[in-house]
């Protein structure tokens with residue numbers, strides 16, 4: 001039977017530690033501040049943004065949420081980003097995705113100063129992550145690395161299979177696992193014979209957005225399974241991409257959904273905001 005990785009408790013513990021760290025930063029005259037821009041009224045985005053705001057306040061990060069109407073033009077949004085780029089009291093800028101269709105996501109993400117891009121979505125940060133240099137890594141994969149560290153799960157030399165190749169999870173996850181000396185395979189919707197890869201894996205990280213992507217027959221005994229999915233089953237209950245009940249019988253460690261990877265994503269955003277404030281104070 002697997003150890004269930006408790007992302008919620010771990011996130012709480014990390015937030016307590018950050019609270020102390022931020023209090024000390026403030027004594028040195030550094031007051032970390034995050035600005036989140038939300039365009040329109042996507043209900044899922046509203047929940048995410050509210051949680052980010054609440055977590056910032058919990059640890060002592062100043063948080064401002066700027067709500068813009070759905071009909072905001074790209075130019076108006078770019079002007080706002082530019083103003084925040086120039087504002088020395090703002091250390092982190094996050095534009096919540098998705099954006100309304102009249103706004104080009106790529107253009108907006110590229111307008112954020114890389115030093116303030118706490119999401120790690122700017123191509124400069126993607127490049128820095130790829131060459132293993134100091135920048136910002138996206139929150140979800142960083143949170144997973146933190147989980148491995150906190151639970152004492154060895155990564156070096158392990159055979160890691162990632163299912164999903166998105167820019168915000170799969171690809172940065174691969175870069176971080178590689179940096180931690182894993183042997184990495186990225187599988188995706190066009191992969192033939194997926195189980196041939198997952199059965200050989202010591203670690204499987206699933207981020208497809210499809211229920212039951214990973215079932216018990218696809219893994220070996222003792223595997224570590226990380227589930228990044230967030231779906232609803234027929235009863236409307238939250239579930240991940242992994243057949244949790246069956247796979248946990250074979251795994252050594254597994255993350256549940258909810259209370260697994262999700263809470264860790266926010267703590268890594270807080271971590272990136274602290275890093276941004278520290279780095280900008282040295283400039």
Ligand code: GUN
Nearest residue numbers: 094095096097098119139
């Ligand atoms: N929408 C869903 N997840 C994210 C995220 O991590 N960052 C941003 N900016 N938008 C999102």
